[in-house]
Amino acid sequence: MTPTSEQLEQLSAYLDNELPPPERAMVESRLSVDAMLRGELESLRRTVTSVRGMPRVTAPASIADEVTERLARRELLGDGNARRAGEVVRFATFLRRFAVAAVLVLAAGVGWRFWYSGRGETVIGGSASPMAGAPGAAQPAGLPESSVGGGVRSAPKREQLAKSLDRDAAAPADGNDLSAREEKLAFGNQLPPGGAAFDTRAKAMGATSATKPGFSVRADAMLPSSVDVAAATPPVQTDSPTAGVQATLPAPPLATAALASTSRPSRTAEFGVESTVVDGTEGLREPGITRQPVERVGSAVVRCGDTASVNDVCQGLFADLERPEHLANAMPQCALTLSASQSGAAEAATGPRIQIRGRRSAVARYLIAVGGPLATTELGLAVPGSVVVVNGLSEFKHGPEISISARDAIEPQPDGDPTIQVVVVVVPPNAATISPTPSTSHAP
Amino acid sequence: MNPASRAESVDEASLVARCREGDRAAFGDFVRAFQDRVFGVCLRISGDRNDAADATQETFVRALESIARFDERAAVFTWLYRIAVNLAIDQRRRRGRGGVVPLDGRRGRDNSAGSLGDRLAADGPGPDERLHATEREAAVAKAIVELDEEQRVVVVLRDIDGLDYAQIAEVLQLPVGTVKSRLFRGRMMLKEKLRAMVEAERA
Numbered sequence: 001m002t003p004t005s006e007q008l009e010q011l012s013a014y015l016d017n018e019l020p021p022p023e024r025a026m027v028e029s030r031l032s033v034d035a036m037l038r039g040e041l042e043s044l045r046r047t048v049t050s051v052r053g054m055p056r057v058t059a060p061a062s063i064a065d066e067v068t069e070r071l072a073r074r075e076l077l078g079d080g081n082a083r084r085a086g087e088v089v090r091f092a093t094f095l096r097r098f099a100v101a102a103v104l105v106l107a108a109g110v111g112w113r114f115w116y117s118g119r120g121e122t123v124i125g126g127s128a129s130p131m132a133g134a135p136g137a138a139q140p141a142g143l144p145e146s147s148v149g150g151g152v153r154s155a156p157k158r159e160q161l162a163k164s165l166d167r168d169a170a171a172p173a174d175g176n177d178l179s180a181r182e183e184k185l186a187f188g189n190q191l192p193p194g195g196a197a198f199d200t201r202a203k204a205m206g207a208t209s210a211t212k213p214g215f216s217v218r219a220d221a222m223l224p225s226s227v228d229v230a231a232a233t234p235p236v237q238t239d240s241p242t243a244g245v246q247a248t249l250p251a252p253p254l255a256t257a258a259l260a261s262t263s264r265p266s267r268t269a270e271f272g273v274e275s276t277v278v279d280g281t282e283g284l285r286e287p288g289i290t291r292q293p294v295e296r297v298g299s300a301v302v303r304c305g306d307t308a309s310v311n312d313v314c315q316g317l318f319a320d321l322e323r324p325e326h327l328a329n330a331m332p333q334c335a336l337t338l339s340a341s342q343s344g345a346a347e348a349a350t351g352p353r354i355q356i357r358g359r360r361s362a363v364a365r366y367l368i369a370v371g372g373p374l375a376t377t378e379l380g381l382a383v384p385g386s387v388v389v390v391n392g393l394s395e396f397k398h399g400p401e402i403s404i405s406a407r408d409a410i411e412p413q414p415d416g417d418p419t420i421q422v423v424v425v426v427v428p429p430n431a432a433t434i435s436p437t438p439s440t441s442h443a444p
Numbered sequence: 445m446n447p448a449s450r451a452e453s454v455d456e457a458s459l460v461a462r463c464r465e466g467d468r469a470a471f472g473d474f475v476r477a478f479q480d481r482v483f484g485v486c487l488r489i490s491g492d493r494n495d496a497a498d499a500t501q502e503t504f505v506r507a508l509e510s511i512a513r514f515d516e517r518a519a520v521f522t523w524l525y526r527i528a529v530n531l532a533i534d535q536r537r538r539r540g541r542g543g544v545v546p547l548d549g550r551r552g553r554d555n556s557a558g559s560l561g562d563r564l565a566a567d568g569p570g571p572d573e574r575l576h577a578t579e580r581e582a583a584v585a586k587a588i589v590e591l592d593e594e595q596r597v598v599v600v601l602r603d604i605d606g607l608d609y610a611q612i613a614e615v616l617q618l619p620v621g622t623v624k625s626r627l628f629r630g631r632m633m634l635k636e637k638l639r640a641m642v643e644a645e646r647a
Contacts, residue, residue, distance in 0.1 A: 008628065008632065009624065009625060009628040012624070012627060012628040012631055013609075013624050013628070016602070016608070016609070016627075018608070018609050018624065043635060043642070044631060044632075044635060046642045046645075046646065047631060047634050047635040047638055047642060048603055048631060050580070050584055050638060050641070050642060050645075051584055051588065051599065051603040051604065051634065052603050052604070052606075053584075054488075054581055054584055054585070054604060055581065056480070056484065057480070057483060057484045057487055058480055058483070059479040059480050059482070059483035059484075059497070059500055060483075060497050063475060063479050063483070063497065063500055063501055063504070064472045064475040064476050064479065065472070066501050067471070067472075067475050067501055067504040067505055067508070068468060068471050068472050068475070070501070070505050071471060071505060071508055071509070072468070
């Protein structure tokens, strides 16, 4: 009798000694009476043996050196905070040196003029002075206007000018002290919000773009915030797939949003039309409303090329951002994989296939919106298209694979491949479980 | 040597601890301790030595960048493999299905494997046997690389690297049952692809 698929699968595991004893005994019993099954086992064994007989390969000897060089270049051998602190120190030092140099140049220039006029020569209207027309050659405070107009300077006037120069010289020194004070503040425990925001924005900006052949992505990222997002899904409108679909996130602009604040207005998101809530491997598919604190929001415009990976997108969102404690064990690259491609006849009809594959993640849940045109006003996002809500955590680690058609989400581009807007909202793991509820109201 | 014992042959805990402390020498030791295994997995998944070398290098860079966040309760190789597999898959996807099967053993910067000519000139089996073995290896490598991605990864981790089902499940974050079924399907595909070769060898 021809072996069933289940029996063949057992044979495969039998070869690996991975069957529990009762199943193993059953397989052996069957093998003893079934010649065809024995033939299958032998054939499978030969195949496996040929694969296992592949020679071991040796990695290029240069890899270790290349890795350590790359790490050294990134200065990752030191502490990240210390590195950033060092950058600020260097910048502050540069400013101090620049200020001192500026004072010296100013003093030298004015001093030259003072010395020049002290020789009894006439300075007419100031225009003959090398400093008069120069930007920043401000008239020294407290200096009688007539003295600038020219004329032979007297000794008392020279003293007055010297005093005013002293005051000028003191001003940059104060600025120096100010820099030092700011530096102390920045390094202290009481980091000023502005300083934190600057640092955050700088890091986010540094990690927001990546370009490679056939694929380009632009991603914006911001730090965790404590605002709420409500993803409210209206009933599915089958007659008009895009009608009424709008997602709005009336949030502060990025720069402001980077400031952690609990007093900001809540952000709301209305995701419509085709909404999918995936809960673990069960694939709970209902429209739902959810209100969740937002860990992080990022959006990216993915240009459809051959293949794109959301790892690249997510790296733009997550790279170089300080991870909260509960993100400590997150995958270094990302917990999601998204591929968008337009190749293949099948996808020509359905549009790019968006595939989201879960990997282990103790990170969070993700609300992923795939849409077309991005109507963005500050951080307001309009995302018509499909929305996938993935309940993460332990359920997600088994890797539900979700494929959704994104035909309606494509934004044609006159100068190249169409693009898709992807929005990723990261929800902290300790937030309430996303649960679909009847969508009687759309937005708070 | 099976993977577990190989992994235990290096003092992983102290190596990781030294890396966490920023010991530059430990970084190199860490890479050298695992690079062949990681490279082997990447090569069989991506099918291209250059891609595999790049994926291997990137795996270690990312791992060492985030080693402070490494959960010490987990096995190091599991963690590394997870990164490596993802990178190798990504590279394979970018390259498309026209992957390169390394027939000559030296397509990239690897000088250790040697070309076919080098191998023929080396000590060991005679030229005919060596040529036959090389052709056989190429056929198997091609068959593996043509497998579906899911099956290929499981086959590589099991039959090339020798991980058991539980370890594969941990690397890929899959239930053991899924590992088992993907491996079975992959092997059945390989059996079909390699049928002629296997039967010829049997004869």
